[in-house]
Amino acid sequence: MKKYDVIIIGWGKGGKTLANKLGLSNKKVAIIEKDPKMVGGTCINVGCLPTKSYTHYSHVFVETSKLGYKTSYETGKKAYVKTLKHKLEFVKKLNQKNFELLNKNKNVDIYMGSAKFLSDYEVEVNLNSNKKKVKLTAKNIIIGTGSVSRKLNIEGAAKSRFVKYSNDILNLRTLPKKLLVVGAGFIGLEFASYFANFGTQVTVAQYNSDFMPNEDKEDSKFILDTLKKQGIKFEFNTTCEKFKDLKSQVQVSLSNKTKKYKEKFDAVLISAGRIPNTLNLGLENTKIKVLDNKAIEVNKYLQTNVKGIYAIGDVKGGPMFTYISLDDYRIVSDQLLKTKKNRNLDNRPLVPTNVFIRPSFARVGLNLKQAKELNLQGCYAKTILTSSIPKAHVINELEGFNKLIFNKQNQLIGVSLFSYVAHEIVNVFSLMIQNKMTFEEIKDYIYSHPVYTEMLNDL
Structure with a gap:
C-alpha cells in the first residue's frame, strides 16, 4: 500500500490543475487516468476545443459565400476533411502537453489505469501497461471522473454502425x-x-x-x-x-x-444530455453518498459526506462546464492548502453560458422569465438588434439581438446575447453585473470604435 497526501482520480481540467498546484506546494500526489486519449479531460480531447474548431471553420466556410465563392455539400466535404485533420493534430499536441505538465512535476506520480475504491481511503489501480494491481491510500481523495453521454434505449441503437x-x-x-x-x-x-x-x-x-x-x-x-x-x-x-x-x-x-x-x-x-461518470468506481465499498442522478453529493466546499474526500467537475452534477471544473479546483485547493480564502459554492461568481451556434448565443445572470419567477418587481429589458450595430455591417453579420435586463434600481442583472461575438463579450457583462453597474454608467461609458460593445451607447 503506497501512501500519498492526495489521490486524484481523473485527469480533467480540475484534476490536472489541482495535481500540479499541490505538487508544486510539496504535497505528494497520485493522479489516476484510465484512458491515455483522455489526458487533459473531455474539453481538449472530445469536447469544447475540437467542437469549436469545427464551429470556427464551418463559419469560415459559410463566410466565403459572401465573397461570391460557391458553397455546396461537395465543397463543404473538402473543407470538413481539412478541419478534421487540423482537429486531430491540435488535440494530439494538447494531450501531450497536458501529460508533460504533470510528468515533469517531481511530486506527482502518474498511474494509467482504472481506479476502484476498496474502502473510504483506499484505492486500487488496475494498470493498463501490465494489468497489475497497485493499492494506494491517502487522507484526501479527489474524484474528478467527469461525465458520459446519456444512452437511449432505442431498438437497434447499440448495434448500428451509423x-x-x-x-x-x-x-x-x-x-x-x-x-x-x-x-x-x-x-x-x-x-x-x-x-x-x-x-x-x-x-x-x-x-x-x-x-x-x-x-x-x-x-x-x-x-x-x-x-x-x-x-x-x-x-x-x-x-x-x-x-x-x-x-x-x-x-x-x-x-x-x-x-x-x-x-x-x-x-x-x-x-x-450527459450524466455523472460514477460507474465502476467501487463507491459501493465506501460511505460516499451518491444521488439518484448518479452525481456525488457534496457540500459548499465540494467535500463529500466522508471527510477529506471531494468531488469536482461534472461528477458532482450541476452545470457541466470546463470553467466550473476550474473553479472547483480553486475551492478544493483552498481547502487542502488552508489558504483561508473561504472560496465556496455560496460565494461563487456568476457563471456565463455559451452555445456555439451561428451566431453564438450567450447568457449570464437573469433573464426576464427568471426575474418574474423570483418575483423581482420593476425589472425591464433593453434590446439592441445586431443589425443596428455599425461593426455588424462591417463584417456582414447582421443576425441577432442583444438583450440587457435591469432591476428597478437600474442595475444590470442579466444579459441574453445572440450575436457573432456573444461568446466573447458575455464575460464583460458578467463583470458589469458583478460590479452592480447601472443603466446610466453602462450607457455613458467610452467604448472604442468600431466594435460590438459600442452598441451600449445607444441604450
Missing part, C-alpha cells in the same frame, strides 16, 4: 449528406449548426415541444427561426423508435402525434 454519440461523431472521416440529431439541447444544437454550415442536411428530432425552455419565449423563437432559415429542420414531439442499418445508411423509424414514418440518414447523433 448511430453515434458526441465522442464518436467528432471523428467521422467524411461529411454526412444527411444527419439526424436526436435531442435539441445545447450540445445537439452545436453539432447540428456546424454540420449544417458545412452543407449537411440536418434534422433535429426533439421528443417534446421544448426549445431552449429556460430562455425568454421571444428569444427562443428568434433563435429557432434563425436556425430554420439556415436550413436546419426541426421535428418536435417526435420520437425515434428503431434504427435499422442498411448498406450505406441507417433507416430510422420515427413517430409524432399524427403519423409514423421512416427516413434514411447517413449518420445519427444521439444527444440526450
Whole structure:
C-alpha cells in the first residue's frame, strides 16, 4: 500500500490543475487516468476545443459565400476533411502537453489505469501497461471522473454502425449528406449548426415541444427561426423508435402525434444530455453518498459526506462546464492548502453560458422569465438588434439581438446575447453585473470604435 497526501482520480481540467498546484506546494500526489486519449479531460480531447474548431471553420466556410465563392455539400466535404485533420493534430499536441505538465512535476506520480475504491481511503489501480494491481491510500481523495453521454434505449441503437454519440461523431472521416440529431439541447444544437454550415442536411428530432425552455419565449423563437432559415429542420414531439442499418445508411423509424414514418440518414447523433461518470468506481465499498442522478453529493466546499474526500467537475452534477471544473479546483485547493480564502459554492461568481451556434448565443445572470419567477418587481429589458450595430455591417453579420435586463434600481442583472461575438463579450457583462453597474454608467461609458460593445451607447 503506497501512501500519498492526495489521490486524484481523473485527469480533467480540475484534476490536472489541482495535481500540479499541490505538487508544486510539496504535497505528494497520485493522479489516476484510465484512458491515455483522455489526458487533459473531455474539453481538449472530445469536447469544447475540437467542437469549436469545427464551429470556427464551418463559419469560415459559410463566410466565403459572401465573397461570391460557391458553397455546396461537395465543397463543404473538402473543407470538413481539412478541419478534421487540423482537429486531430491540435488535440494530439494538447494531450501531450497536458501529460508533460504533470510528468515533469517531481511530486506527482502518474498511474494509467482504472481506479476502484476498496474502502473510504483506499484505492486500487488496475494498470493498463501490465494489468497489475497497485493499492494506494491517502487522507484526501479527489474524484474528478467527469461525465458520459446519456444512452437511449432505442431498438437497434447499440448495434448500428451509423448511430453515434458526441465522442464518436467528432471523428467521422467524411461529411454526412444527411444527419439526424436526436435531442435539441445545447450540445445537439452545436453539432447540428456546424454540420449544417458545412452543407449537411440536418434534422433535429426533439421528443417534446421544448426549445431552449429556460430562455425568454421571444428569444427562443428568434433563435429557432434563425436556425430554420439556415436550413436546419426541426421535428418536435417526435420520437425515434428503431434504427435499422442498411448498406450505406441507417433507416430510422420515427413517430409524432399524427403519423409514423421512416427516413434514411447517413449518420445519427444521439444527444440526450450527459450524466455523472460514477460507474465502476467501487463507491459501493465506501460511505460516499451518491444521488439518484448518479452525481456525488457534496457540500459548499465540494467535500463529500466522508471527510477529506471531494468531488469536482461534472461528477458532482450541476452545470457541466470546463470553467466550473476550474473553479472547483480553486475551492478544493483552498481547502487542502488552508489558504483561508473561504472560496465556496455560496460565494461563487456568476457563471456565463455559451452555445456555439451561428451566431453564438450567450447568457449570464437573469433573464426576464427568471426575474418574474423570483418575483423581482420593476425589472425591464433593453434590446439592441445586431443589425443596428455599425461593426455588424462591417463584417456582414447582421443576425441577432442583444438583450440587457435591469432591476428597478437600474442595475444590470442579466444579459441574453445572440450575436457573432456573444461568446466573447458575455464575460464583460458578467463583470458589469458583478460590479452592480447601472443603466446610466453602462450607457455613458467610452467604448472604442468600431466594435460590438459600442452598441451600449445607444441604450
